[in-house]
Amino acid sequence: MYVCSCFGITEQQVRQHADDGRCTPRQIASACKAGTDCGSCVKRIQALLGRGAACVTRPVLESAVVGDAGAVPGVAAAAAVAEPPAGVPAARAA
Numbered sequence: 001m002y003v004c005s006c007f008g009i010t011e012q013q014v015r016q017h018a019d020d021g022r023c024t025p026r027q028i029a030s031a032c033k034a035g036t037d038c039g040s041c042v043k044r045i046q047a048l049l050g051r052g053a054a055c056v057t058r059p060v061l062e063s064a065v066v067g068d069a070g071a072v073p074g075v076a077a078a079a080a081v082a083e084p085p086a087g088v089p090a091a092r093a094a
Helices: 011-019 025-032 042-049 058-065 075-081
Strands: 002-004
Touching (some): 002 011, 002 042
């Protein structure tokens, strides 16, 4: 069934783009132009996307960013090297 009549995009194509990791109507539009002309298909695209497992979720992102020790890599090192702003004593900057 067609989702976007303007560009001839089907539900199957939208699902394939979602399976490829495109999780928002804007990302779908970047992939196939659906939703960029009249816009009447955007709500249908949102409904098809739902909350599918193909999209990267916050816990997945956090596990990719947080290191084994539970800290973000490089943050402690950056904090140790950072200098206080001009006019602020070093003791107050920490």
